[in-house]
Amino acid sequence: MEQLSVTRAFEGDLHRYKHSSSSTSTNMVFAIYLPPQAKNHPVPVVYWLSGLTCTDENFTQKAGAFKMAAQLGLAIVCPDTSPRGLDLPGEHDSYDFGSGAGFYVDATSSPWSDHYRMYSYVVDELPTLIEGSFPVSGKKAISGHSMGGHGALVIYLRNPGAYTSVSAFAPVVHPTAVPWGQKAFQRYLGDDKSLWDSYDATLLVQQAEISDPILIDQGSSDSFLEEQLQPDHFKTACARANVPLTLNLRAGYDHSYYFISSFIDSHLEFHAHKLID
Numbered sequence: 152m153e154q155l156s157v158t159r160a161f162e163g164d165l166h167r168y169k170h171s172s173s174s175t176s177t178n179m180v181f182a183i184y185l186p187p188q189a190k191n192h193p194v195p196v197v198y199w200l201s202g203l204t205c206t207d208e209n210f211t212q213k214a215g216a217f218k219m220a221a222q223l224g225l226a227i228v229c230p231d232t233s234p235r236g237l238d239l240p241g242e243h244d245s246y247d248f249g250s251g252a253g254f255y256v257d258a259t260s261s262p263w264s265d266h267y268r269m270y271s272y273v274v275d276e277l278p279t280l281i282e283g284s285f286p287v288s289g290k291k292a293i294s295g296h297s298m299g300g301h302g303a304l305v306i307y308l309r310n311p312g313a314y315t316s317v318s319a320f321a322p323v324v325h326p327t328a329v330p331w332g333q334k335a336f337q338r339y340l341g342d343d344k345s346l347w348d349s350y351d352a353t354l355l356v357q358q359a360e361i362s363d364p365i366l367i368d369q370g371s372s373d374s375f376l377e378e379q380l381q382p383d384h385f386k387t388a389c390a391r392a393n394v395p396l397t398l399n400l401r402a403g404y405d406h407s408y409y410f411i412s413s414f415i416d417s418h419l420e421f422h423a424h425k426l427i428d
């Protein structure tokens with residue numbers, strides 16, 4: 152791993168690293184915020200998955216999360232949203248597919264399948280690297296925004312017991328039914344719709360046995376609400392499966408990091424409740 156920077160915040164430190172990834176066969180950059188408590192004992196981790204067009208830096212620079220993370224003693228890990236440094240056909244043509252838009256799936260269609268393996272990267276490779284390199288405990292939670300909210304929900308639902316809790320801001324909850332998801336899944340996963348279904352939180356939650364609540368915040372003035380997000384689909388599926396869901400509809404908030412920064416403290420407190428005994 153190559154350290155790119157280290158920056159003090161609230162008596163903790165924000166580190167950025169570059170490393171060679173076996174999942175994506177590219178270099179990957181991630182950020183980790185270590186709270187001051189990490190100087191004395193291993194701390195639990197919240198993994199944050201960002202949305203379309205983001206790198207690790209959107210969250211670290213705009214979410215305003217580090218004061219509360221320092222107070223609670225939580226590390227926060229922010230991966231990138233796709234492999235970088237490639238030039239695959241069409242990879243950089245649109246904001247909702249390719250670079251900055253890995254959708255946290257393991258692509259099966261060529262040429263994406265050689266590199267776009269963000270599910271394996273986030274679920275397996277990155278936690279192994281983090282737990283082997285930093286003063287963190289094995290306890291982890293997961294959260295994210297929009298495309299990253301989709302990733303957080305899917306990863307939590309597909310890996311029972313691996314994460315103590317999940318939360319999301321304005322997540323894409325039903326990607327097989329909305330344009331962002333359909334475009335990405337068609338190109339990353341091809342025609343096998345059962346594979347699409349295995350990355351759809353609204354479908355996955357119907358088979359889940361979960362007693363811990365899932366937390367979602369959604370802005371009522373989000374311009375993507377009707378076409379891409381549709382949280383009611385997830386709400387209905389949770390109700391059918393008896394999965395407890397707290398879905399907060401926040402009046403007047405949009406899709407931006409102003410919205411995330413307004414409620415990130417409550418999400419960190421939600422995770423800390425499960426992560427810290």
Ligand SMILES: N[C@@H](CCC(=O)N[C@@H](CSC=O)C(=O)NCC(=O)O)C(=O)O
Binds near residue numbers: 202203213296298407
């Ligand atoms: N029209 C925008 C669309 C991109 C956008 O809104 N990205 C969101 C996530 S959307 C779902 O995954 C985002 O987090 N942007 C970064 C930010 O710092 O706000 C565009 O083309 O930029």
